[in-house]
Each structure stands twice: as C-alpha cells, then as structure tokens.
Amino acid sequence: MPDRSFPFWGLAVLALGAASLFAGGGYAADLVVWCAIAALTASSLRFVLLMGELNFATAAFFGIGAYTAGVCTTLWDIPFPxxxxxSGVLACAIGAVFGFITLRAKGPYFLLIGFAFAEVMRIVYTxxxxxxxxxxxxxxxxxxxxxxxxPAFVVLIVGVLLLVLHAIETSQFGKLLIAVRDNENVVRSVGIxxxxxxxxxxxxxCFVTGIAGSxxxxxxxxxxxxxxxxxxxTLALAYLKVGGEHHPLGPVAGAILLVLLGSFTMGLGASEHIFYGAAIVIxxxxxxxxxxxxLRGRMASAKTRRAALARPNGGV
Incomplete structure (x- = not known):
C-alpha cells in the first residue's frame, strides 16, 4: 500500500533547496541534474510496478522524449515549453499503442517485449x-x-512530477492499480x-519518462x-531496487547513491563497472x-525502544 505517513511535501522543499543551492552551475550542478533525471526515470518505472508489471521498455520512451527534444530544437525551432x-505527449501516445498491444501478455513476456522494443527503437535511431x-x-x-x-529548473520540474506521481498513487486510481496487482481477476469480476x-x-x-528524456x-x-x-x-531498475521499491522516495535515494558512486569511479576505466555492479549486488x-x-526499519526500532523506555514512567 502507498505510504501515507510520509510527509511527501518535504520532497518539494528539498528540491527547491537543492535548486537554489546549485543554480550557479559547475560539476556539482551537473551531478544534481543527473541525479534528478535518474530519480524521475526510476520513479516512472516504479509507477508501472504498482500494477505488477516490470517495464523494460523504459529506455525506448526515454529515447523518444530525448529525440523529440532534439528534433523540435535543432530542426523545427519549436519553443522550449x-x-x-x-516529448511527454509523444512518448505517452506511442506508449498507449504499445501498451494496448502488449499489456495482455503474462509473466515475463511483457518484460521481454519491452526489451525488444527498446532495441528496435535504438536501431531506428541509428x-x-x-x-x-x-x-x-x-x-x-x-x-x-x-x-x-x-539545473534549478530541472530539479523543480522533477520535484513537481514526483509529487504528481505520489498524488496519483495515493488516489483512488492508485488503490485500483494495487488491486490489479494483487488479483486482477477479482477486479475484473466487478466490471472494471x-x-x-x-x-x-x-x-x-511513459509521459513522465518522455519528460525525463527531454x-x-x-x-x-x-x-x-x-x-x-x-x-x-537496467540502471533505472538498479536505482529502484537499491533505494527500495516500496517507498516513493526509494527511486530518489537509489538514484542519488548510484549516480554519485558512478561519478566517484568514473576515472577507473573498465574497473568502474566492477565497483558499480558490486554496490548493486551488495x-x-x-x-x-x-x-x-x-531507514524505516531503524526508525521503527528507535520508536519501539523509546516507547519501552517511557513505559515505566507512564503510569501504566
């Protein structure tokens, strides 16, 4: 179930703080941008997991958003907004067609189809x-x-989109997605x-992934x-798994950790991927x-200990 206890509005404050801190540019600002885009991509992957599907076509829709930005900017001179x-709309439209055709697939077949679609799109670009x-x-x-x-604009847009995803997750539609994940036959039996x-x-x-690509x-x-x-x-999945897929901030935490790790090991050449992969496996x-x-486990343990220590003085 969605974690309603977490004050998710705190993410907006964090995003604005990071945006104002790194608005001056430089490598630190670039790192913040990479972390933000990685977090948004992983969060879009997590959103599909709410209904029990693993979307390995993330790279395809990320690329659609990126190439839409490239075409609109360099060939057609379309305004930035x-x-x-x-970028998001085109990724969403192609995602609707792709989903209509493939989302009836069961088990690993949807994952494999998504993987194949991403490779097909890469060949199309080439x-x-x-x-x-x-x-x-x-x-x-x-x-x-x-x-x-x-960089401040990127962080702000990412923060807003993460808030939107969380709002949808905690809405009635989000509950419906979780019900579909748990038992879609029961959901179908009531006429949905x-x-x-x-x-x-x-x-x-797909819309969110397209924005991330742009x-x-x-x-x-x-x-x-x-x-x-x-x-x-694969990296989007790694961000999600390392950060924790059961919490809305999991993709953010995983993206920050692994992107920063990647920046620290960038000068190691081929050995970079060894350290990166080892961190994921561990x-x-x-x-x-x-x-x-x-983090939630530690907080729960601390709360339990505080309650136990307070009990003798609580007049029980």
Whole structure:
C-alpha cells in the first residue's frame, strides 16, 4: 500500500533547496541534474510496478522524449515549453499503442517485449539519417534565458512530477492499480476493464519518462543511439531496487547513491563497472527493502525502544 505517513511535501522543499543551492552551475550542478533525471526515470518505472508489471521498455520512451527534444530544437525551432510537453505527449501516445498491444501478455513476456522494443527503437535511431544516424544529434540547448539556472529548473520540474506521481498513487486510481496487482481477476469480476486501467497507468509512466528524456537531451546538449540501449533500463531498475521499491522516495535515494558512486569511479576505466555492479549486488543481498526499507526499519526500532523506555514512567 502507498505510504501515507510520509510527509511527501518535504520532497518539494528539498528540491527547491537543492535548486537554489546549485543554480550557479559547475560539476556539482551537473551531478544534481543527473541525479534528478535518474530519480524521475526510476520513479516512472516504479509507477508501472504498482500494477505488477516490470517495464523494460523504459529506455525506448526515454529515447523518444530525448529525440523529440532534439528534433523540435535543432530542426523545427519549436519553443522550449512546447518541446518539453511534446516529448511527454509523444512518448505517452506511442506508449498507449504499445501498451494496448502488449499489456495482455503474462509473466515475463511483457518484460521481454519491452526489451525488444527498446532495441528496435535504438536501431531506428541509428538507421535514421535525419536523426543523425549513429552520430546522434548535437546542439540541443535550453533557452539562453535560463542562464546558469537550468539545473534549478530541472530539479523543480522533477520535484513537481514526483509529487504528481505520489498524488496519483495515493488516489483512488492508485488503490485500483494495487488491486490489479494483487488479483486482477477479482477486479475484473466487478466490471472494471483491467486492460484499460493498465494502459492508463502505462501511459502516465511513459509521459513522465518522455519528460525525463527531454530534460536529459537539454542537459547534455547531445544525444546518440547508444544512450538509449538496454543499459538505461537496467540502471533505472538498479536505482529502484537499491533505494527500495516500496517507498516513493526509494527511486530518489537509489538514484542519488548510484549516480554519485558512478561519478566517484568514473576515472577507473573498465574497473568502474566492477565497483558499480558490486554496490548493486551488495545492496540487493543485504538490503532487500532497499535504503528506504533500512531507514524505516531503524526508525521503527528507535520508536519501539523509546516507547519501552517511557513505559515505566507512564503510569501504566
């Protein structure tokens, strides 16, 4: 069930604080942007998990958002706000078609279809000359009006979208998604069209993923097909598992930890992936509930100890 006890509005305060702190630019600001985009991508993956499905097509919709930003900016000169919105809308529209066709698949088949779709889209980017082919697209710059404040804008947008996802999760629709995950046959027996519910959930996730891809394109200024291979979906899953999939802040915690770890090991060459992979394996083995599960467990234990210590003086 969604964690209603957590004051999620605190995330907005944290986002605004980070935005104002790192608005000046530099490598620290870049790290914040990477963490924010990674957290948003992993959160969109977690949203699909609410209905019991693992979306391995995340890289495909992330790429759709990124290439939409590239085309709208470098070829069509469309205003930035419209470009950002179109990135999410196009990813959502393609996700609706993809979900309508594939969400009836059971077990691992949906996951495998998503993996295949991501690879197909990567090949499409590579073979499309108007998208830059294997070289990708360059010159995807945010409006000059942002100045050095673009990182602050990214963090703010990510914070707002995370709040929206949490609001949906704790709504009646969120309860319906969890009911579908627990037993979709029971939900179907009361006259609810489960397939349409799944499509709606998938579309929301694709919209958010498309926005994340667009922000990625504007933050990096350059995109290429290898950026949107299966590794991206794998990393999103790693952020989610390390942070904890049962808490809305799990993807955020996992993204921050692993992105920072990746930045520290960046100069190790091929050994970078060894340390990165080791961190994931250790977290999965020792922290089955993720970082947020560990934190909640510690907080619960501390609360129990305080209650036990207070009981003799409580007049019981």
């Amino acid at each position: 419209v470009t950002l919105l179109l 073979r499309s000359d108007w998208l830059g082919g294997n070289s990708g697209m360059v010159g995807i710059f945010p409006p000059a009006a942002f100045g050095t404040g673009f 069209r489960v397939h349409l519910v799944k499509i709606a959930c998938f579309c929301i996730s 922000l990625h394109a504007f933050a990096n200024n350059v995109i290429s097909p290898p950026d949107f291979g299966f590794l991206l979906s 977290a999965m083995l020792l922290l089955p509930g993720g970082l947020m599960g560990l």
